[in-house]
Amino acid sequence: MDTTQLISIQQFCTHYNVPIKFINALQEYELIEITITNNQDYLQTNQLNAIEKMMRMHYDLDINFEGIDAIYNLLKQVEQLQEEVRVLKNKLSVYEGF
Structure with a gap:
């Protein structure tokens, strides 16, 4: 797989100073995908x-x-x-032109 579009979870968590369990919780709620x-x-x-x-x-x-x-989910909607x-x-603008 092309890893240029990927960032390591460890690197992300270190950069943003968040625990890995936060990312895992987001995945459990199916808000993100982990590759x-x-x-x-x-x-x-x-x-x-x-x-x-x-x-x-x-x-x-x-x-x-x-x-x-x-x-x-509401924001996505x-x-x-x-x-x-x-x-x-x-x-509609196409039809208003007639």
Whole structure:
């Protein structure tokens, strides 16, 4: 597997000063995916922004993992709905031109 899009969980946790059990808890709630390559655990780099948001929710706002799960899923739903509204507005603008 191409490891250029991966970051070691150990390296991530050291950099952000968070325990590995935090990352494992996020995986247990299926909020992130952990990739295992050569018996080492990695995070995909495209997940880093989401993990940083979840870290702020947990450590800065003292939200538990159940709350993070609910909030994160609601945020994903909002993003999907916003994308759907954008697509529908674009389709509508085509018809308004006639």
